[in-house]
Amino acid sequence: MSLLAFFEQLAESSWSIELHESQYAYSVIESLHVWTLCLFFGTVALVDLRLLGWIMPGVPVSEFARRVLPWTIAGFIVMVISGTLLVYAIPVRTYQSIFFRGKMLLMVLAGLNVWLFHSRVYPSFAKWDGDAVPPRAVRVAGALSLVLWTSIIFSGRMIAYNWFDCDRQPQPAIINFLAGCTAADSGH
């Protein structure tokens, strides 16, 4: 089954239709997604700024990892659940949104950055834990994280706009290709 067929099938499920047509459920979930940004991105930014050495130089990085990261993870869980429900409510249009696709790609990169940091960089923390300005590799991870998550916020916000939707033709061929619009959509 192609991914498109999968999302088309999701769109036909009764829960998806009910979410889509509900008066308040969709707005409440979307709001929760935006509000949790304060918890998730807010704490990510604090940790990243500490990794860059721009904030609270007197507080060890491990202290941030122990006391702040659990809040980040809690925020992330809420983000993923609410975000999945938002996709579930509007499956096909979201799947064919270049901004959604860009966001997912950026999230993979952000995840890769987290994984590389925790597997390659963080294990040696005892050597630099108390440094006001941590070593270069640590700062690079912090900077990448800030740039990636900021880009994710931008691309996420743009999903709401229909500039490049498959049902708005004509679009440049590259857009139709990236969005995965079918020949029927683009009128060929």
Next chain:
Amino acid sequence: MDLLPFFQWCYDTPVGDAIRNSNWLFAIIEAFHLVGLGILGGAVLIVDLRLLGVGLRKQPVAQLWAATQPWLLGSVILLFVSGIPLFLSEAIKCLYSFPFWVKMTSLLLVLLFTFTVRRRVVQTGAASERPLAGRLTAIISLSLWFGVAWGGRWIGYS
């Protein structure tokens, strides 16, 4: 007091007009507004969570407050710089929007609260001597900020 003439004037400003006539401007400015929201969230939460006894609880609350103050101010500036043009572009809608007034009232209250009562509680160490005062301060701060966030989000649905 008739606010319509003032809101009409806001709506008619070149900035408001330019945003309405652009496909992209509103969306881009809104994304900056969201980034500001996130940074503000981090700066507010790290202090309020500490007042509630969680998060970076080994550090004195005054130290957390001092360290996050520039980021709090910076994000508030970013939120104003992005929020005012968004408002100008749909000032008339805002005038008749209940969530807009909830947001503005909460915003005024929370800014006053943050830079008077909360600042005193955090700086004078009242929080460490009387944990209840600290907790109450955090709850009021978070509730008022939530009023701002609720109103802000709901302007878009009205």
